Amino acid sequence: MAEIEVRDIRHVYDAGTADETVAIDHVDLTLQDGTANALLGPSGCGKTTLLQIISGLLQPTEGQVLIDGEDVTEKPPAERDIAQVFQFPVIYDSMDVYGNLAFPLRNGGTPENEIEERVQKIADLLELNDILHSSPSNLGPELNQLVALGRGIIRADTSAILFDEPMTDVEPARKLTIRRRVKEAQQEFEITALYVTHDQHEALTFAEQVAIMRDGRLVQYDSGETLYENPVNTFIGHFIGSPGMNLLECGVTENDAAPHAQIGPHTISVSADIHDEIDLSWTDCQIGIRPSSVTVQVADPKEDTDYIPATVDQVEMVGGYQILTTRLDDTEVEVKARVAHDFMIEEGASIWLNFPPDTVQFFHEKQAVHAQ
Numbered sequence: 614m615a616e617i618e619v620r621d622i623r624h625v626y627d628a629g630t631a632d633e634t635v636a637i638d639h640v641d642l643t644l645q646d647g648t649a650n651a652l653l654g655p656s657g658c659g660k661t662t663l664l665q666i667i668s669g670l671l672q673p674t675e676g677q678v679l680i681d682g683e684d685v686t687e688k689p690p691a692e693r694d695i696a697q698v699f700q701f702p703v704i705y706d707s708m709d710v711y712g713n714l715a716f717p718l719r720n721g722g723t724p725e726n727e728i729e730e731r732v733q734k735i736a737d738l739l740e741l742n743d744i745l746h747s748s749p750s751n752l753g754p755e756l757n758q759l760v761a762l763g764r765g766i767i768r769a770d771t772s773a774i775l776f777d778e779p780m781t782d783v784e785p786a787r788k789l790t791i792r793r794r795v796k797e798a799q800q801e802f803e804i805t806a807l808y809v810t811h812d813q814h815e816a817l818t819f820a821e822q823v824a825i826m827r828d829g830r831l832v833q834y835d836s837g838e839t840l841y842e843n844p845v846n847t848f849i850g851h852f853i854g855s856p857g858m859n860l861l862e863c864g865v866t867e868n869d870a871a872p873h874a875q876i877g878p879h880t881i882s883v884s885a886d887i888h889d890e891i892d893l894s895w896t897d898c899q900i901g902i903r904p905s906s907v908t909v910q911v912a913d914p915k916e917d918t919d920y921i922p923a924t925v926d927q928v929e930m931v932g933g934y935q936i937l938t939t940r941l942d943d944t945e946v947e948v949k950a951r952v953a954h955d956f957m958i959e960e961g962a963s964i965w966l967n968f969p970p971d972t973v974q975f976f977h978e979k980q981a982v983h984a985q
């Protein structure tokens with residue numbers, strides 16, 4: 614496998630016409646050799662365009678694609694040795710599963726005994742042994758997608774594999790199994806992989822590093838943990854997590870000689886690292902806190918001023934926990950808090966919330982002021 618680098622890529626569709634669209638706007642991204650990566654972002658942000666530029670199906674308007682340091686921007690797809698798994702599996706019905714897997718090797722003139730060995734290895738890994746001699750037309754889309762994956766990685770000289778929304782046609786109940794097998798194959802063969810999806814759960818479970826795009830730009834490329842804990846801006850804070858980060862409009866006030874966030878009558882402490890960077894003249898500020906970081910108390914904490922009174926508007930059971938939608942008293946500010954599934958609370962109840970300072974992010978003009 615190989616390192617894939619896109620350097621200062623820009624892509625414009627219908628340049629110079631009324632329909633001109635800047636699909637990729639100066640993106641730099643390096644996928645380290647052997648790593649699992651995901652490309653995540655809302656519809657229309659440029660994921661497919663970037664994927665096609667990497668595979669060679671599309672020539673970028675500007676910028677370069679490098680494979681292990683070699684500039685392949687001008688090379689056609691066939692000379693890049695990049696495999697692609699599409700939304701809908703591309704399978705040859707005229708051959709059985711074995712024939713499909715063996716196809717790229719036979720095409721390259723590999724001796725039959727080596728082909729058999731390699732097909733066996735792939736079949737073991739993807740658990741395809743029982744269907745090796747079945748016709749693909751008798752298999753469901755899940756198994757066909759695995760065959761397409763197997764065919765993509767069967768050649769030892771494949772540089773990388775690109776997945777374009779590969780779970781689109783997979784039944785929800787089968788997704789976990791298919792994803793596990795894809796992940797095992799990626800790890801076993803140390804494949805450089807880029808997995809395009811608009812589903813954050815898929816991206817975060819597959820990839821070590823996730824690139825998030827918006828409006829043709831790469832906004833953040835980091836591990837799932839960093840994206841969750843330290844979003845670079847409010848877009849990432851809200852986009853990652855379910856529900857996303859609470860983003861609360863605030864002012865800045867000075868309290869005990871340290872800047873604090875002010876929401877209506879409520880003062881919220883931030884960490885010392887954030888204090889050092891806040892300017893008291895700032896407007897357009899928000900604090901961000903994950904629903905799982907909000908501490909909830911049902912008994913009035915009385916003199917403990919770190920707790921803010923709120924009212925519970927909605928209680929929702931989500932999987933193994935509950936999400937409370939609350940409103941801070943004397944404001945219209947909504948805060949979501951995650952509590953245990955057996956936490957006893959009713960809609961309309963009074964509640965007290967605490968935002969532990971080391972879990973509070975501070976954003977100025979939508980950008981994080983301090984990466985922790």
Ligand SMILES: Nc1ncnc2c1ncn2[C@@H]1O[C@H](COP(=O)(O)OP(=O)(O)OP(=O)(O)O)[C@@H](O)[C@H]1O
Pocket residue numbers: 626627634635636654655656657658659660661662663811
């Ligand atoms: N062939 C094309 N001609 C003109 N504009 C295009 C073409 N393909 C894509 N676009 C535009 O480029 C932008 C990026 O599209 P792209 O398909 O790369 O995004 P995406 O993130 O993959 O979206 P989705 O998740 O919906 O597939 C969009 O504004 C889209 O309308």
